[in-house]
Amino acid sequence: MDAIVIGGGHNGLVAAATLARQGHRVGVFEQRGQFGGVADGLLHDTQSFSPEVVSDLNLCPHGLKLQDPAPVFVPSREGHGLLLHRDPDLAAEELGPDAEPYRNWRAFLDRVLPFARAQLDRTAPDVRGNASLWPLMKTGMAFRRLGKKDIHELLRVGPACVDDYLSEWFTSPLLKTALAAPALHGTFMGSRSPTSTATLLLHEAQVSKEVVGGALALVGSLVKACRAGGVELQAGAEVRRIRVEGGRAVGVELADGSSVDAGTVLSCIGPRRTLLDLVAPEQLPVGTAGHIRKVRVRGTLARLTLKLSGPIEYACRPGFAPERSLVGEHPLDLERAFDHVKHRRMPTDPPLDIRQSGGEASVLVRCAPFQLEGGWTDARRSELTESVLASLERYAPEVRSIATVTETLTPADLAQRYGLEGGHEMHGELALDQLGPMRPGLELSRHLTSIEGLFCGSAGIHPGGGISGRPGRLAARAAQQG
Amino acid sequence: MPRTTPFHERTAALMQSYAWKEWAGYAAPCNYDAHSEREYFAIRRSAGLIDVTPLYKYEVTGPDAARFLARLWTRDITKLKPGRVAYGCMCDGDGMVLDDGTVACLAPERYRMTSSEAWLGWFEQHRRGFDVQIEDSTDRIAALALQGPLSREVLRNVVDADLDSLRFFGLAACHLAGAEGWITRTGYTGDLGYELWVPNADAITLYDAILEAGAEHGVQPIGLDALDVTRIEAGFVLQGIDYVSSRSCLIDARRSTPEDSGLGWTVNLEREGWIGREALLRERENGPKWNLVGLELDWAEIEDLHAEYELPPHLAPCACREAVPVYLASGKQVGQATSSTWSPTLKRSLALAQVHRRHTSIGTKLQVEHTVEFERRRVTATVVDRPFFDPPRKTSTPNFPPKTPA
Amino acid sequence: MATLGSEQNPWDAIVIGGGHNGLTSAAYLARAGRKVLVLERRHLVGGASVTEEIYPGFKYTVCSYVVSLLRPWIIRDLELSKHGLRMVPLECSYTPQLDGPGLCRWADPDLTRQEIRRLSPRDADTYPEFGKLMGKLARFAKPFIDEIAPDPTSFKPSDFLQLKRAADRFRSLGDDLTALQFKLTTMGGVDFLREFFESDQLIAPMSCSGIIGTMLGVNSPGTAYVLLHHYMGEIDGSSRAWAFPVGGTGAVSEAIASSARSFGAEIRTEAAVSQMRIKNGRATGVVLEGGEEIAARSVVSGCDPRLTFLGLVGREHLPGDFATSIERYKNRGSSGKVNIALDRFPEFAHRPGIGPHVTGDVAIAPSTDYLETAFDEAKYGTFSRRPFINVVFPSLLDRGMAPPGKHVMSCFVQYAPYDLASGAETWPEHREAFGDAVVDTLAEYMPTLKEDILHRQVLSPWDIQEQMGITEGNIFHGELGLEQLLFQRPVAGWARFKTPIDGLWLGSSGAHPGGGIMGAPGALAAKEMLKAGAV
Known part of the structure; x- marks a missing residue:
């Protein structure tokens, strides 16, 4: 071989x-x-x-x-929730006053993200002392071509927390939550953690088609x-x-x-x-x-698999069964979820990332600490299942009657099944x-x-x-x- | 505040001079009398008893213990047999010496190492991938050194090990004044000598037994001052004086490779897999910059110098640990003498010095700074072989090689 | 000749x-022969660096309470020793625990190692090594606080040269230190320290330095780099980087004021500036409350950026982008201060006596979880019920701070968020409850404390704003987050003390290199003005 x-x-x-x-x-x-x-x-x-x-x-x-990636639905307890498309034209109707800022924000991303995307598709620059400076300078020049204004903006917002950053642009908590949640994937951060804007931009740079x-x-x-x-x-x-x-x-x-x-x-x-x-x-x-x-490989991910007798619908928008949905209606919900992780506690009312199709739903929980106080046991696994269902039930009251949990994978289970140290899905x-x-x-x-x-x-x-x-x-x- | 060793009750009672100093966080005697001459001669003529408990001690056990130690030390510990002790050094990833010390194989998969500094953090850093347990036993095990030509005779009545068969750098598990422990034929004086290891609880019993057995042989309790003179005579380097652990160096230039610090002989660059090897292979290509040499100062010149001031030269057996510059005759500085002493046994003035590689061949004439009456002068010094003092009794063993019946 | 300050004869x-x-700005300008007038709203100079006898016989270091990075070159240039500045180094940093002796980190590294050995032998071994690494990084970072911050987006040769020098310094560190430097600038304090240490009782007090004055937790990314400040003074792992000025921090201000006067500067107290005089986009002086106008060729603001630009200048005079940036500038006061007069010394339960352990600072930081929990509460708009407290007993360092046998106690408290959930203006209703939380917390460690208290002064961030004039009561004039440091302090492109208003300069903690009793922003601003020939 x-x-x-x-x-x-x-x-x-x-x-x-x-x-x-x-x-x-x-x-x-x-x-x-x-x-x-x-x-x-x-x-x-x-x-x-x-x-x-x-x-x-x-x-x-x-x-x-x-x-194109399916739109994400964010249910709310009051109002009708938010169905968020990436395309600002498609998103405009749902966004109301945030429609214009959203368009401007996407335009900003379209200006700056090609640079980031290019970095993702090539080897990381060699910054070691004995490395040639030339490739590094080339990257630097490419960065400078973004223009002073956008560079200043990137350097200013990158170290900031995603909640502050998105609040500079938008008013709707649902929109901010929908955008902030994926910024925290694979991180050990909450929406109030500095530098989470950098991971937001990183996430946005990666998204294309599904x-x-x-x-x-x-x-x-x-x-x-x-x-x-x-x-x-x-x-x-x-x-x-x-x-x-x-x-x-x-x-x-x-x-x-x-x-x-x-x-x-x-x-x-x-x-x-x-x-x-x-x-x-x-x-x-x-x-x-x-x-x-x-x-650092501190995993926070857990997953429930649900078998559905009917599609999951949310009380705020009856008759609509979104393929992708996100439970959590305020950026601070993401922060509270991280508080549980930080203190190694079982999450309560965790934000959920749900994808349903063909009579099955996958529910990802991103605030289950691998290092749970006392460790993961069968009893704790059941507790997690219950906590997730209770969280979902707040928005989809019927969920228990249509869904059967076929599997709950705790971070410890992930570590075992997939050979992930620390249960971290990105190995770091x-x-x-x-x-x-x-x-x-x-x-x-x-x-x-x-x-x-x-x-x-x-x-x-x-x-x-x-x-x-x-x-x-x-x-x-x-x-x-x- | 320094702590006290398990022998403190006895050493404090014997202490006349109130001269304590701190050694690795413990209070240790410099000399029991007003000066250390009597103690020095006890080591060279009879035997001296030294409390060496402050040495850091680690128990390394488990299936990968030997492999683990071989990774950390310059010596190949996997080849070390039960009942043997190895002296060597540990390097960092840049090949700079961290510390020197000994590793003893107590039994298969069971080792004890000693060092001058604490290294638990370093061990923990390198432990993953090895099936080993590491315990800091410094506070649990008391250690004594009995050093000198009569040490074997004294110990005959104290320990039940076969001393006549215990070779240089050998080890035996045995009873010491009734207590279970170990005896090793090791030491820091370059003389016949042993080190004794027992649990703290048995420390006082052992101490008393040795002094009692040694009374008729003239055994003396010894402080660090006399030990320092003997270790220079024996040509041993001291971490923190003759070289500085790379961990403690604030600037890189201060660090030393094994060659720089006179420990090159403990290094086998052919062996793979130990920390520092890659860097030292590069050093070998370029040639080391420094080497540690023994110097003998010209006594006549020293006498003449002092005579200019109508003073006699200083003859007390007391080591100087303040580094002084070493020059070529041209006046160019080529190194520093880090430890020096008058040797009462050899009647010579000796020094250990780190010197540029080019000037280290035996017989090279150098100049060492020598201060008389606050004036800096120089005296001639010759590069000589180390150790300065190396009696056959240090290594000879009555029953080794085993005598075959005629 | 017209009086100084008139249109014909401006300052x-x-x-x-x-x-x-x-x-400091005034002293440097006066030293260069310029005619300088300092206008202070209060009856005494010092701002947040004042000593006041709030309770008869007891002198409080009202806001700031220790000195760390006061630049040695400023002490020399302004001859502050001649003007009475005396500093007593803090010998110990004590972190008590409720159920044990806690930890003392002494100025003597060997003593510190012995203390740490009780918690973790491994950490005791690593501690000196950590100090050495930090010392190396501190030597790399130090020039940044003593010179203007280069703008990486600028094409000016001066910026480029400065950047190149920094890059060369960076590369000379070697790959391991390069990586470590990067980690230090971006990581959370606790995460960074966990790379070296295992004992939470050691990590917790060490991590505190990263959160002082910020609305961040000890785990928040970006809080690690402040650890460096401790190693900028000393390199052997000692905590001697902190000192207490004899007479309290007000004595520092007075020494600088005395120096400024000796160079010919005039200082007017009880002279509150109400607005900047701006003519054709140029600062031409100030207007005092009461209407008095004073003319000057240039104006230096020692106030925070928000107060300076949105309060004194006014949005209408500013370029739109700049105004927006200032509006987005994060002030975020997060700390309060409790000053206490004591009838006798309240001893600690587990280390009794008035020993050397209390002659430094005492940090109530028993665990990293404790610190994070304190932060969690603040995040959601309440003060911490069990806060991080940094206590200094000024009367032990300078017996003149209290009557014989009596003591004063200075408690810096975090978190007290300016933005309470009920609104910042409701602080007066919560002030005493906040003070109680502090005293209750401390009384757990000092059992007799409550009986020993003679008087207590509680300052919330709201009070600091109202009394000292610092927006949102942020002691550093704005969050010390990565995005508000170096060439971005306070706004990217405007970190060279010059402002979009001609003739107006910013020389406060809201300018590079930021907060603390450093003096660097004031001094660098003055030097920059002189260099530019603006004055």
Whole structure:
């Protein structure tokens, strides 16, 4: 084999397919019985998936269909809730007085985000002391081309909290909540945390089209692309060690004791697990190990799967069953939810991120602390289920009569099932010090490790993100360049 | 405020001079008498008893204990057999020395290390991936050193280990004055000597037993001043004096590699996987900048210098820890002498010095600053072999190699 | 010759506000031979840096209570020692616990390590290493507070050169420190400290420095960098970076005022400026309450940016973008002050006596959860029922602050949000309840406290605004968030003390480099005016 990919999550599949298209013989080793990682039964939004990957891997002929992201409905206890489209024209009617600011805000984003997007689709800049200054200056010049006014604005708002920032633009709490909620995905922050505006902009930069059929359809077409490229896909194959000889990766050792040789090893599981657990500590420079050990991975995600006898409807807008909805009607609801996380408490009235289709709903809770006081037990899991239903019931009073909870995954369950350290779906919190060249360190953010032939390409590496495929693509490219 | 060791009740009672100093947070005697001459000669002629409890002690146990220690230390601890002790140093990722000390293999998967500074934080940083437990046993285990030509004779009546077979850098688990503990043939004096390790509760019993057994041999309690003279004679470096732990250096230039600090012999660059190796491989390519050498000061010149002021030279066995510049004859500074002393046994004036690599070959003539009556002068110093004092008794063992019956 | 201040004979410069920064500006301008007039609304100079005998015989350091970063070059330039400035270093930082001895961090690093060893041997080992790293970063950061902040978007050669120097310094740190510097500027204090330490009892008091005067919690990103301030004075991990001026912080103001007078500046108290005189977009002097007009070639404001621009200048004279930016500028007072006169010293339950442990500052910060909970309450518009309190006993540092045997106690309290849920103007109704919360909290640690109190002065941020004239009572004239620092303080592009109004300069804590009794904004503003030939 030319290359081994550890982990058959979305990034692993992207990396494998990318390498295979270049004619490499690639094997993917996935510990679980299925491929897709967190795209398989955990995260449900695909709107961050990279268009570059779609075109690089030629996914559309493999049956992938894209569409504009579905609008998000935010129910309210008074009034009629808010159905928010990304397109300001479509959104205008619901937004009332905020329609004009929303249009202006989108226009501002359209000006500044192409720069950010370009950074997401390329390797993080090398800011190490011995690196060439030229690429850095080029990036700097591109940034300056945004113009003084927009730069000043970005530098001013980036460090601010998303609640303050959105309040400068909008009055409707529902709108602010709808925009602020995704800014907090994968972070350890609330809506009042400074720098959450930066993660808002990061999120907005990633959004493009979503996959028809959702995450599972995406995984399906990635698997197809891999097969078409001759990738050997092995499920139920847990890698126990990355074998290193003379400072060079030479293959892996599997849990069953067998060894596989390859000149290139590309790890698409979390960087902490890759370097701290799979690589013998003696093989790792002490500085690298030091950085990696400090990467923060405090998970806050939990998920309920509901089987529905009828669609979830909200009392504020009867007869309307939105595909996507967001429970939480004030930015401070997001902050209160984070208070629970911070104090390691079971959330009460948690904000919910819901996606329903085909008689099933996926409910994501983003304020369930991995480090719950006293730890996660079966009883605590039931408590979480109850808390989520109670929260939803405030807006959809009928929910208990139409929905059966088929599964509740606590952060501890996620850690176990998906092999996520700290239960963190992105293998590392999104925070200014864990982004760009610092995700997760000055060398690793370029998908390289200090071990020759070993590359990293999970969401724990630049540019991070949910189901985006970007780190996998960039890692595969780094591997090709050696 | 310094704490007291488990021997304090006894050492305080013996203390005549009130000369205490702080050693790693403990109160430690400098000298029991008005000066340390008697104590010095006890070490070289009979045996001296030193409370070395303030050494930091760590118990490292578990299946990966040896691998873990081999990662941290310059010595390959995986090769260290039960019953043996290794001396070495630890480096940081830049190959700069953090500390020197010993690692003893008490049993398979069971090690005790000693150091001059506390390193629990450092261990914790590097622990992931190793199946080990680490315990700071500094406050739990009392340690005594009995050093000197008669130390073996004295201990015969105190410990039940086979002393005639216990080799240099060997270790034996045994009873010490009835208490379970360990004896190691190690020390900091360059003489025949042992270090004894017992739980705090047994400390006083052991102390009394040794002084009682040693009474007829002239055993003396010893303070740090006499120890300092003997360690210079033995050519041992002291962290914080002859080199500074890279952790404590405020500026990078102060840091030392093992070569710089005279610990190069503990390093095996061929062995892989220990912290600091990559950086030291680079150093080897470029050649180290410094080396630690032994210097012998020209006594006649010192006498002449003092004579100019109508003064006799100072002859007391007392080490000087204030670094003084080392020059070439041309006047160019090429290093500093970090420790120096008059050796009453060798009748020579000695110093340890960190000197530019180019000027370290044996026999090189250098100049060392020497102050008389507040005037800075220089005396000639010659680079000589270390250790200065190295008696055969230090390493010889009566029953080793084992005598085969004729 | 017409009198100074008339149209024919205007002052070279008028300084609005006799706070320590205004006085510093005045001293520097007068020292350069300019004719300077300082106008102070109150009956005494000092602003938030005053000592007042509120209760007979007891001198309160009413607002600010310690000095940390007063720039050494200002002390030298203005000869403040000659003008009576004496500082007593704080020897200890004590964090009591309800159920144990708590933690003392001493000026002596070895003693501190011994204290920490009780909490965590690991942390004791790491503490000196942490100090060393911070010392290196502090040396990198220090120049930023002593010079004008370069604008990264500017194409001016001077900005470019300054940026290049900073970039070179940055790269010379090496990759590990570069990464650490980045973390320090963006991370939350607690998260940053957890990279080094495990003991919450150690992390909590260390993290406090990052929240002082801000409406942020110890976990909020961006609060870590203030840790550096502790290492700018000293580099061996000691807490000696703080000092108490003999005579209280008012003595600092008086020393600067005395220096300014010695250089020829005139200081008028009880002279409240009501508005700026602006002619053809140019500041030409001020109008006092009561109508008196005083003419000047230039005006320096020692007031906060919002009061200066929206209060004294008026929106109509400002470019629209600039006015909007000032409106968006976050003031956000978050702290209050309780000053107490004591009949006797209220000893701590777990470290009794009047020992060296109480001659520094005492921080009520038993855990990071405690601090975050205090912040949570403030976030939703109430004062903390169990607040973070930083206590200093000025009478132990300067016996002249209270009658013999008696003591004064200065309590800096957080959080007391200016914006109460019931409205900022309702503070007078909540003031005493807030004072009670502070005393109740302290009495848990000092059992006899309540019996020992002779008098108590409670200042909410509302009171600080009303009495000292600082908008929203923010002690630093505006949140010290990343977005309001360096070239963005107070507004991006206007961080060089110059303002959109010709002849008007900003030299207060609301200008770069920000708050604390540093004197740097005032001094740098004056130097910049002189350099520009504006005065």
